Amino acid sequence: MATYQYLIDYFNEAPLLIQLAWAVSCILFTAIVILTLYLKLIRATLRKKDIETARFRKDYESTLIEYLYSSSEDGNINDQQIAIIEKLNVSVHIKSKRKIIISILYNLMNEVSGEMSDSIKTLYFKTGLYDYALARLENKNWYIIAKGIGELTRFKIEEAHDLVEPFIKHPRHEVRKETQLYMVNMFRFKGLSFLDELKTPLSEWAQVQLLETLQKFDDQQICDIKPWLKSSNETVILFALKLAKMYNQFEVKDTLMELLSHPIKKIRVRVIEVLTSLYGIEAKEMLKANFNDLSLEEQISFFGLLEKLVVPSDEPFIEKHLFHKNFEIQLLALKILKSINIDKFMGLSKSTKSRGNKKIIQFVTNT
Template identity: 40%
Template sequence: MNFPLVESVIWTLVVILSIVILILIFYLKALRSNIRLTEVRKIKYRNNVEQLLIEFLYSEDVEGEKFSDNQKKIIKKFKKGVPSKNKRQIISNTFFELSREISGNMILTMHKLYEELGLLNFAIKKLRSKKWNIIAIGIKDLRQFKIKRTQNLITKFINHKREEVRREAHLYFLELFGYEGLSFLDNLKAPLSEWDQIQLLREIEKFENHEIIDVTKWLRSENKYVIILILNVVKFFNRLETKEILLELINHSSFEVRIKAIDILTHFEVAEAKEILKNKILELSLKEQIALFELLEKTATIADSVFVLDYISSNNFELKHKALKILKTVDKGLYDKLEKTSNDESYNKIINFLDFSYGI
């Protein structure tokens, strides 16, 4: 074996690797330096934009003209940065951040500036993109700057195949149009995730007068997700006047709707619901049966004792526990006549627990 040749190859590789490592070190240093420099430039430009924007907002308007001479000069400075994607993003972000701290005429002035700089056109252009994330950003921009006249453009996105786009479209209508914005539910075919519903409920909470919301038509929607959303609204705002529709929803084809309806009827302690559910108990799923007994815990009377008695030996622990608890509450005399021991160990544990908790 030729050891000198092998040794020569190894040293050659060591030299090459050393050179590569040195090049990478210098490259990384240059890259980090460039990133820091870029960040410094961004901060400097952001501060400059913020300063110009504040100066623009506090410049005096000239009667009969859209902008004062000073404002026109500031607009020219802004327009120099608009063609650059990065600078345009900084301008938009700074505008939005400041818009949350001002009100009244200043908001209107900022909207005029937003349009004058062509930022509105850039946002609308994003709606024509083939990329869903760009569309979502475009809707968000229009939502943040409260551009109402683009509502017809946004309407076509309420059933978009991407959840993120739909979410932005839904929030656009609620944030900008309040109660009237709920009309998007009329045409909603797509599902609403739990997170979507939470966000929509947060916006609905902000409505000034919850009493004017007529939710009945949406409780009869063909989209079960719309019904579930409105059921949450009914519960949150205690809309007891919807009781008759809630009773109808006990028989809805959707399991989720039925469970939610029973939950709200329990919340309102609607005694009529228990009779409907008791009469169809054998048709109910286990979860619906448990929901019925939760309703009975709030609405049961001595007249329900015989019905409840049939479930004290249920195979399901939760049903058994609720049945015994209800019986002890509404008909203690009948409860006291029950056998205190059984071959069913879970039955014995429940009896002992109830007797200990409430006193024998």
């Protein structure tokens, strides 16, 4: 008691700065105690949650598999399935359990097809999971909306189209991307119609995901990509170029030729690459004539095109660039010469004095 009184007196008589320091120390110490206790609680809760999740997952996995394999041949829901739906109906109201059920259903969805896939979709509707996903679309948080759209995409819920479509112009690019993926997953190439009016950039991340989605479909009948190649949105053009290459769009060659004079260098380089894959022989003479006006990247791309489309009459042009100051061009020029006139190529090592050039020639000779 005396010590306590001494401390109180000491504190009261101490200068203001010291009083402040001790007061802050006490507050921080209290915070440490509270946070430590809270940390203990969090750790215990997380451990418990992990155990429960594992238990629920095991339980629901067997229930859901049972549901799928008890389907009757006529496609109608039988009593056993109704009982399972009723059991799940109770569980989906609890967020953590709902999350587990969705995750299991999604994994199953990836493993099955046809009737079983339809059966999962039916379950998705009957258990009320669909309503929860729709409720997410009305949430004020952008990431909840994105999650909702993602879920509808994974379960291939076309019925939600009218509710999802307006998000194509959402201010957050993450929500826009999820909406774009939804459209393409549901409506394949037709789903790409959002590109017609797209003013915002389409990230590389979104482009890769869209292309991957498109490749999953058996029907590879692509729509007209010309309008996108003419888009004022640079990223839409770049995406359309990827489509042109991936789906061998020979019919857009004329548009590609026009794009060779596009003001953006990145696009011009990609166009040459696409023309290379489409055997764009028409581009060769044009680019050859303007070779010196091209940027270095375009020149390298053009040599890539030449490597594929070279004919003996290109030899004089190739010869001019055999010792180009750019390594890639020099290497490609030597490779091309070797392929069209081996005798002339073999004679090069004798005529050149540069050690560096000899090394490259030696390398091309050996490969």
